[in-house]
Amino acid sequence: DAGITQSPRHKVTETGTPVTLRCHQTENHRYMYWYRQDPGHGLRLIHYSYGVKDTDKGEVSDGYSVSRSKTEDFLLTLESATSSQTSVYFCAISNAGGAGYTFGSGTRLTVV
Amino acid sequence: QQQVKQSPQSLIVQKGGISIINCAYENTAFDYFPWYQQFPGKGPALLIAIRPDVSEKKEGRFTISFNKSAKQFSLHIMDSQPGDSATYFCAARGLSKAAGNKLTFGGGTRVLVKP
Numbered sequence: 001d002a003g004i005t006q007s008p009r010h011k012v013t014e015t016g017t018p019v020t021l022r023c024h025q026t027e028n029h030r031y032m033y034w035y036r037q038d039p040g041h042g043l044r045l046i047h048y049s050y051g052v053k054d055t056d057k058g059e060v061s062d063g064y065s066v067s068r069s070k071t072e073d074f075l076l077t078l079e080s081a082t083s084s085q086t087s088v089y090f091c092a093i094s095n096a097g098g099a100g101y102t103f104g105s106g107t108r109l110t111v112v
Numbered sequence: 113q114q115q116v117k118q119s120p121q122s123l124i125v126q127k128g129g130i131s132i133i134n135c136a137y138e139n140t141a142f143d144y145f146p147w148y149q150q151f152p153g154k155g156p157a158l159l160i161a162i163r164p165d166v167s168e169k170k171e172g173r174f175t176i177s178f179n180k181s182a183k184q185f186s187l188h189i190m191d192s193q194p195g196d197s198a199t200y201f202c203a204a205r206g207l208s209k210a211a212g213n214k215l216t217f218g219g220g221t222r223v224l225v226k227p
Contacts, residue, residue, distance in 0.1 A: 031212065031213050033214070035217075040121070040219060041219060042118070042201055042217040042218055042219040042220045043156070043201065043217040043220075044217075045214060045215075045216075048212055048214060050212050050213075056212060058214070090155055090156070092155075094213050100146050100158040100161060101148075101156075101158070101215060102158075103148075103155030103156050103157070104155050105153075105154060105155050106153075106154075106155050
């Protein structure tokens with residue numbers, strides 16, 4: 001996925017621990033998004049950013065926080081991981097025209 | 113709260129057949145309707161997209177049909193090939209700037225093309 005990198009690709013963590021996922025882009029796109037993908041639910045928006053330090057909630061934001069201190073990085077933090085947050089997390093970027101997203105390769109998170 | 117409903121959840125088609133996936137939306141404040149294709153272990157990738165002022169768009173074997181009055185749009189995969197086996201997502205983009213260019217996705221359709 002040219003221009004967008006997610007890390008880590010896989011993570012197993014224990015219930016109650018904080019977890020941070022990183023999304024890094026080299027496209028200088030304004031918009032960045034975090035989605036989670038679960039069977040039967042498609043892709044659901046967690047949080048998004050429309051500029052440095054400008055973020056807003058999506059439809060499933062409870063238990064998650066985000067930060068964007070520079071254009072290229074968008075961090076997703078699970079403040080206290082729960083088993084219900086076991087999922088595949090995708091970051092996406094979009095330019096100002098919003099013609100479409102470019103997705104990262106995803107992070108598979110397992111909370112045990 | 114789902115504003116974009118997608119059907120079917122899964123689809124099996126023979127090689128050379130036509131795959132049809134349908135989506136319906138509930139909010140008229142959408143201005144762009146893309147389809148994404150996702151292979152296992154990969155992120156979704158933009159396949160084809162349409163704007164509401166157009167009723168049909170074709171790119172190779174992939175066609176989107178759009179019915180604005182019915183708030184429905186569909187993806188047709190003609191001459192389906194085993195390499196088309198993937199999960200497909202429809203989506204809709206919020207119209208207003210306040211919507212932040214956000215896409216709302218359907219639940220996905222897993223397509224399996226049998227040789």
